[in-house]
Amino acid sequence: MKPLQVKVKIPQKQYVMFSYYQFYSKPFIIIAHAVIILTLIANVVMYLQGNPQPNFARNTFLVISVTGILLPFSLYSQFVRKYKKNPLLMEELIYEFTQTKIKVKMLGKENSMGWEKLYKVKEFKSWFLLYTDKYTASYIPKNCFEDQEQIDQLKKLINNKKDLKKSLQK
Numbered sequence: 001m002k003p004l005q006v007k008v009k010i011p012q013k014q015y016v017m018f019s020y021y022q023f024y025s026k027p028f029i030i031i032a033h034a035v036i037i038l039t040l041i042a043n044v045v046m047y048l049q050g051n052p053q054p055n056f057a058r059n060t061f062l063v064i065s066v067t068g069i070l071l072p073f074s075l076y077s078q079f080v081r082k083y084k085k086n087p088l089l090m091e092e093l094i095y096e097f098t099q100t101k102i103k104v105k106m107l108g109k110e111n112s113m114g115w116e117k118l119y120k121v122k123e124f125k126s127w128f129l130l131y132t133d134k135y136t137a138s139y140i141p142k143n144c145f146e147d148q149e150q151i152d153q154l155k156k157l158i159n160n161k162k163d164l165k166k167s168l169q170k
Contacts, residue, residue: 004097004153008144012083019079120165121158
């Protein structure tokens with residue numbers, strides 16, 4: 001099998017949108033927001049029934065401000081800072097996948113590592129994340145692949161690694 005080469009250039013907007021998706025799809029965040037929404041609904045119902053909680057308007061404003069405005073804005077600032085600080089996100093990278101290793105070329109430099117050095121690979125609808133440890137990942141948008149055949153070739157390489165943790169879509 002010939003090496004699979006993928007040129008990766010991640011636009012800031014695409015990275016920020018995916019970061020929001022990752023944040024807001026965590027079970028704890030979903031549960032916390034569900035509790036907040038249910039609490040707001042219960043307070044509105046009590047208010048409409050003439051039985052408002054003390055400081056209803058102030059508390060409602062604070063909750064909506066924090067969860068609907070301040071948190072997303074704070075996350076946006078954090079995601080943009082992370083993007084701008086990380087050359088692996090801003091620069092064009094060339095990944096080369098072979099049976100035995102992964103090469104990454106950037107700014108005339110080349111690094112390579114064996115598949116056994118990967119912690120796990122996770123596939124999303126539009127991305128592959130290659131984790132080198134529990135918290136650090138390399139991002140590869142699927143729109144950087146030339147065609148579906150290249151994506152399938154990468155998935156085949158990943159599936160052939162028996163000891164690699166993986167979460168791939170069918």
